[in-house]
Amino acid sequence: xxxxxxxxxxxxxxxxxxxxxxxxxxxxxxxxxxxxxxxxxxxxxxxxxxxxxxxxxxxxxxxxxxxxxxxxxxxxxxxxxxxxxxxxxxxxxxxxxxxxxxxxxxxxxxxxxxxxxxxxxxxxxxxxxxxxxxxxxxxxxxxxxxxxxxxxxxxxxxxxxxxxxxxxxxxxxxxxxxxxxxxxxxxxxxxxxxxxxx
Amino acid sequence: xxxxxxxxxxxxxxxxxxxxxxxxxxxxxxxxxxxxxxxxxxxxxxxxxxxxxxxxxxxxxxxxxxxxxxxxxxxxxxxxxxxxxxxxxxxxxxxxxxxxxxxxxxxxxxxxxxxxxxxxxx
Amino acid sequence: xxxxxxxxxxxxxxxxxxxxxxxxxxxxxxxxxxxxxxxxxxxxxxxxxxxxxxxxxxxxxxxxxxxxxxxxxxxxxxxxxxxxxxxxx
Numbered sequence: 001x002x003x004x005x006x007x008x009x010x011x012x013x014x015x016x017x018x019x020x021x022x023x024x025x026x027x028x029x030x031x032x033x034x035x036x037x038x039x040x041x042x043x044x045x046x047x048x049x050x051x052x053x054x055x056x057x058x059x060x061x062x063x064x065x066x067x068x069x070x071x072x073x074x075x076x077x078x079x080x081x082x083x084x085x086x087x088x089x090x091x092x093x094x095x096x097x098x099x100x101x102x103x104x105x106x107x108x109x110x111x112x113x114x115x116x117x118x119x120x121x122x123x124x125x126x127x128x129x130x131x132x133x134x135x136x137x138x139x140x141x142x143x144x145x146x147x148x149x150x151x152x153x154x155x156x157x158x159x160x161x162x163x164x165x166x167x168x169x170x171x172x173x174x175x176x177x178x179x180x181x182x183x184x185x186x187x188x189x190x191x192x193x194x195x196x197x198x
Numbered sequence: 199x200x201x202x203x204x205x206x207x208x209x210x211x212x213x214x215x216x217x218x219x220x221x222x223x224x225x226x227x228x229x230x231x232x233x234x235x236x237x238x239x240x241x242x243x244x245x246x247x248x249x250x251x252x253x254x255x256x257x258x259x260x261x262x263x264x265x266x267x268x269x270x271x272x273x274x275x276x277x278x279x280x281x282x283x284x285x286x287x288x289x290x291x292x293x294x295x296x297x298x299x300x301x302x303x304x305x306x307x308x309x310x311x312x313x314x315x316x317x318x319x320x
Numbered sequence: 321x322x323x324x325x326x327x328x329x330x331x332x333x334x335x336x337x338x339x340x341x342x343x344x345x346x347x348x349x350x351x352x353x354x355x356x357x358x359x360x361x362x363x364x365x366x367x368x369x370x371x372x373x374x375x376x377x378x379x380x381x382x383x384x385x386x387x388x389x390x391x392x393x394x395x396x397x398x399x400x401x402x403x404x405x406x407x408x409x
Contacts, residue, residue: 028274029384031267083250087223090230090243099239122284123249128241129284130291142291144242214324217369221331224365227358228338237351240342244354248361255365255372262372271380275364275387282391286357289398294350 011056018054019045057112067169074165078124086125089145099144100152101130104159105184108167108175109137116166121159157183209261216258223251237294241287249283252276325373329366336362353394360390 019042026041027033089097106117114137118129121141131140143155164179171179230243253276260272339362342355364386367379 025274025277028270031270079250083223086230086243087226090226090233097234097239118288119284122287123280125242125249128238128287128291130238130288130295142238142242144239210321213372214321217328217372218324218331220365221328221335221369224358224362225331225335225338228335228362231342231355231358232338237348237354240351241354244358248358252361252364252368255368259368259372262375263377265377268377268380271377271384275383278384278387278391282388286391286394286398289395290350290353293398294348 014054014057015049018049022048062172063170064168067165071165071169075120075124082125085145097145098147099142100146100155101140101142102152102156104139104141104156106137106139106163107160107178107181107184108163108171110175113137113163113166113171113175114139116170117159117163120162120166127155127159209264213258213261216254216261220251220254220258223254224248227251238291241291241294249279252279321373325369328369332362332366332369336366350398353397357390357394360386360393364390 022045023038023041026044027037030037106114111134114132114134118132118139121127121129121139126144128142129139130142132138133140139159141155141159143152146152146155160179160183167175167179227243227248231240234240234243256272256276260269263269263272336359339355339359343352343359346352364383367383367386371377371379371383
């Protein structure tokens with residue numbers, strides 16, 4: 001999906017967000033929000049953005065606070081639960097954990113959504129995004145500790161729910177409609193087409 | 199006991215629990231690193247309990263220090279960790295994939311295209 | 321606090337030794353990168369434990385540097401390892 005060229009306003013807003021983030025990182029680094037730190041941070045941010053310009057990010061949505069809160073809480077819960085699960089797998093005696101590589105076509109193919117979903121998946125134990133097909137918005141995810149196809153399918157649905165929560169938090173109205181659509185059928189048929197299935 | 203010292207005891211206890219939990223998760227990562235059969239499974243253990251483990255250790259640290267300047271530094275470390283861990287994991291995972299396909303004996307299913315996926319070098 | 325600090329240090333030391341074992345055994349460069357990452361995280365946790373035990377924030381900036389170092393290290397080696405492999409073939 002080739003992003004449409006950004007309008008001047010979007011570029012300005014992206015830059016403002018980047019400057020705000022860099023300045024707050026600078027202040028956190030020094031440990032206090034004083035005027036000297038803010039001004040120094042602004043100077044550093046200007047240099048950084050001039051030397052390393054950011055790739056254009058299209059952000060058409062609006063941030064919904066309850067959505068963000070729900071996403072963060074659920075994310076923390078997932079983090080704790082699956083950390084304990086992976087840790088338990090590590091300590092279990094005489095057991096070789098099985099895993100799977102699954103393809104998950106996301107419903108919303110914007111770069112921002114692909115990035116956020118991958119980051120959230122990578123942070124939660126039990127799943128790593130090993131490859132991304134940007135054109136079709138497909139994530140290839142390595143899943144640890146699945147035993148059979150039913151668990152694989154459950155995991156795939158879990159990723160779609162995660163995408164839904166992200167879109168509910170930061171998506172636009174059109175994207176919300178996309179994720180509200182029923183799940184696509186399992187991509188088994190398209191996988192068979194390419195051969196070498198187990 | 200004055201309310202202040204009660205609060206201190208509670209915070210210290212919470213810090214101790216966080217530190218111990220973080221250390222346990224780090225140990226789990228080490229054990230998994232040695233025991234898991236292939237690179238991708240090892241990566242799960244290596245990058246992941248780390249995230250929660252380090253966050254717990256940092257939280258415990260913050261609960262002990264309780265000064266705003268130190269807590270901001272700890273928040274920064276945690277934020278770096280959350281921002282960089284997925285990137286590193288993804289880079290290593292993709293590199294592993296290009297080097298060698300995962301062992302089919304260990305997989306329940308492999309839905310990656312046979313040509314090695316979208317970012318294969320060929 | 322002292323008991324917990326000692327306990328934590330022992331756990332972290334075990335984790336460090338296990339990570340070292342994986343670094344020695346390999347077999348591939350990527351295995352070693354992952355193990356080095358764990359080792360670094362263990363070091364960060366150990367320094368943080370020392371900070372918490374002594375209530376002494378002197379070494380906190382070290383943690384900031386370490387947390388960035390681990391990332392740049394593993395990403396650059398991951399890129400480098402794969403590229404060199406491709407050049408050989």
